[in-house]
Amino acid sequence: MPIRLTAHFAREFTGPQAALAAMGRDFLPRLEEHPDIQAYAVPGRDIEIRVIFGGRRECRQWGVPAQAMGFHAVASKMKWDGRREEYWRKVADSHDVHVNMDAAMDIGEWWDRNQVEDRESDLESWLFTVPHEVLHALEWIRETGGRTPDEMFEEGDIDAINRTSRAIRTRLNGGRPDGDEDHIEFHAREVTYATMPKATIERLGATPWGELGAAPAAPATDALPSPVRTP
């Protein structure tokens, strides 16, 4: 059963956020076709990864720093509920990754402040965020046979979740505390370069930041390089 990547919007976006989020959304079917993504499919299990374009609010809900470009939602830290007088935490019951569209606004400030000429490479870097977070979810799926964080939590509470995260780091890069990050970022770039929506990047790169998303997006003219190959 193939892996499916679906796009979700936590709120309505306008301007540059709308333009970037649309690029991220339109990128998903291209990513989905990449064999590296489908290599994580779990026989007999229908896997959907929800890519949620959100912002600060979602970062706050999951206890992630507001400047994070994105994150894989697993479990939040413990929170105190004063009304019910008990601790609780949020645990994801689906395979969810978040893209922080509020943090993406820093790109525009950067461009304006430094009069950046090579905007396309900044847009490419931003786009890495999508496969980067998707790959975090895919490594989780590989480690757990496709079980959601909530299913792992049911099996062994937060210990099962922590064990899973540790096992992923160990498998990918020798168990260093941040050992999976380089591996995932490298893989994300590789997958992005193979599926890059070049026409969209060029179009957005040639548009002043303030005018991005002002007009309806032109129809996508990006043809998928076919067939997509990896060594």
Ligand SMILES: [Zn+2]
């Ligand atoms: Zn990461």
